[in-house]
Amino acid sequence: MSEQSTPAPAWHRAAVIYQVYPRSFADSDGDGIGDLRGIRGRLPYLRSLGVDAVWLSPFYASPQADAGYDVTDYRRVDPVFGTIDDAETLIDDAHRLGLRIIVDLVPNHTSEQHDWFQRAVAGGPHSPWRNRYHFRPGQGPDGTEPPNDWESLFGGPAWTRLPDGEWYLHLFAAEQPDLNWDHPAVADEFRTVLRFWLDRGVDGFRIDVAHGLVKAAGLPNRGDHAPAHLLDIGVSPCFDQDGVHDIYRSWRRILDEYPGRRIGVAEAWAPTLQRVADYVRPDELHQAFNFAYLATAWDPIAQREVIDESLEAVRAVGAPATWALSNHDVIRHTTRLLQPGGGEIAGRRPEPVDEVAGLRRARAATLLMLALPGSAYLFQGEELGLPEVIDLPAEARQDPAFHRAAGQDGYRDGCRVPIPWEGHEPPYGFGPPGGRSWLPQPALWATLSVAAQHSDPDSTLTMYRRALALRPTFTGDDLWWVDAGEGVLAFDRPVPGGETVRCTTNMTGEPVAVKHPGRLLLASGPLDGDMLPPDTTAWWSAG
Structure with missing residues (x-):
């Protein structure tokens, strides 16, 4: 480190x-x-x-x-x-x-095959390893209903029941049990993981x-x-x-x-x-x-x-x-x-x-x-x-x-x-x-x-x-909208030297006439003189 x-x-x-x-x-x-x-x-x-x-x-x-x-x-x-x-x-x-x-x-x-989850399953309902995930008893007289009404983003209930009767939470696939971030071991683990990859030179994490x-x-x-x-x-x-x-x-x-x-x-x-x-x-x-x-x-x-x-x-x-x-x-x-x-x-x-x-x-x-x-x-x-x-x-x-x-x-x-x-x-x-x-x-x-x-x-x-x-020449965190007519988006961005770049996009279904603020830098498709075709964006330099 x-x-x-x-x-x-x-x-x-x-x-x-x-x-x-x-x-x-x-x-x-x-x-x-x-x-x-x-x-x-x-x-x-x-x-x-x-x-x-x-x-x-x-x-x-x-x-x-x-x-x-x-x-x-x-x-x-x-x-x-x-x-x-x-x-x-x-x-x-x-x-x-x-x-x-x-x-x-x-x-x-994690994966259901992660060592923590494997220990949690093997240890039964009273295993302390289960506290690192979300294990709950089921609802109903015999516990056969999921603990709550949450749905998995991959379809069906967000809970799977183990043979011992307890259910575990997975907001995604059943093979992906959700971690319990209230458990200190979970936070400790990921702080360690961050440092492991940072020490190897990664520049960030998604x-x-x-x-x-x-x-x-x-x-x-x-x-x-x-x-x-x-x-x-x-x-x-x-x-x-x-x-x-x-x-x-x-x-x-x-x-x-x-x-x-x-x-x-x-x-x-x-x-x-x-x-x-x-x-x-x-x-x-x-x-x-x-x-x-x-x-x-x-x-x-x-x-x-x-x-x-x-x-x-x-x-x-x-x-x-x-x-x-x-x-x-x-x-x-x-x-x-x-x-x-x-x-x-x-x-x-x-x-x-x-x-x-x-x-x-x-x-x-x-x-x-x-x-x-x-x-x-x-x-x-x-x-x-x-x-x-x-x-x-x-x-x-x-x-x-x-x-x-x-x-x-x-x-x-x-x-x-x-x-x-x-x-x-x-x-x-x-x-x-x-x-x-x-x-x-x-x-x-x-x-x-x-x-x-x-x-x-x-x-x-x-x-x-x-x-x-071209993009690195655009500066600042702002843009200024320019009125270019109905169905057309246009804005200016600053570039060094006090000039600007204008981006104009025609979102209509017909060619539109646009003012040429300066030299054409780049276009997403061919232009027709002063006409910007449908579904076309152009960048111009402007003073």
Whole structure:
């Protein structure tokens, strides 16, 4: 551990952070599953893309009941991904390239195969190990009813009964028992885990289900009899309890002990943006995902409203805004933004869309997002314009919610299909030629590969590279809206030298005339003189 030092400059406030889903990024050994050595080999690509940091989804020891979000040992790398030496070398390689590494942390639950839970089960109803989880007797005369009415986000009751008669809580899969954060051993364990990875050089943590660690006292009924859902961000005894903030204050003190501004990022769903901002108060975490923005439909009024509310909420606590259009849990925005309902990001199987129109709208949304003040998160493959894979066969799907009624989405595998790097047939450079991939790749992805787009000046990959090269010149945490007519969003951002950059997005269905404030810097699609086509965003320099 490093000595207490003055915090480094706040690199995270405007950072572009690229999410790598390890099993779907690059496979070094041909087993069909991506791994840490595969990621290491592709780090130069990420550096050339222009991102500042890489967020790695879980690679810890796990039975993989939920793609690694069911952890048996937070200090070990699962053999499917490599070794602890591979993880340390990956961190070192990234740092040499000027990239920071953020790792996922899963503190709400463990795997059912975690040593603690195995001891709790083996020890019977009076075992002290059960106090580290939420074990309860059942309701009804013979205890055959669950202890309360909570539903699992993966479908069905949030309780499973053991042969000895007691029930345990799992807000997700039955293989993921929830930890009891009122037990001091739980807090001690995760403080140790933080230091373990900080000592190995990680630059921060993305905290899974950050809003779920503390449950309402007594585990009271919800009372609404509605199925739980990841996107259910209303008031709930399961989530966003005030006690979580004491946990993150203690974690912030640990992060601040280390040099280089190590950060904490909350996956926090809450009823309001103001409640989300509570997670990034000055003595807590550094960033919180802005799911309200991600879930907003392609509508100018709704978009402006959520942007204003987001900036206002974080400004009140002195934190940066965050923006994202895709991640490993939601429909890729190339497909999602044309879905009925617009901003609905999960909850049902996506419908087929016109992929040309979907890509056009996604490119426009991307340039709009990247022009906003704050930090931007990219999900692997979005820079290639990958669509959601909606026709995966049932036997290939591995999302644990897929076969459970009334649960979360169940179709998340569609955004997790391994990405294409090169070549004309699967696995498109994801692994060795002739190899396989854990989810099947579409036959048409050869035209979307990194190699196919690399030298194309009009490709989506080229657009991302150009946008990420320009973005660091935008300064400050503010924007100024410009009246550009109904259905058009336009705002200015300052750049050095007293000038500004204007971002203009046409969300109407028709071309619109726009004033040219200066030199065109970048556009998501071709312009027609003074006309900005539908679903197109342009950046101009302005004096």
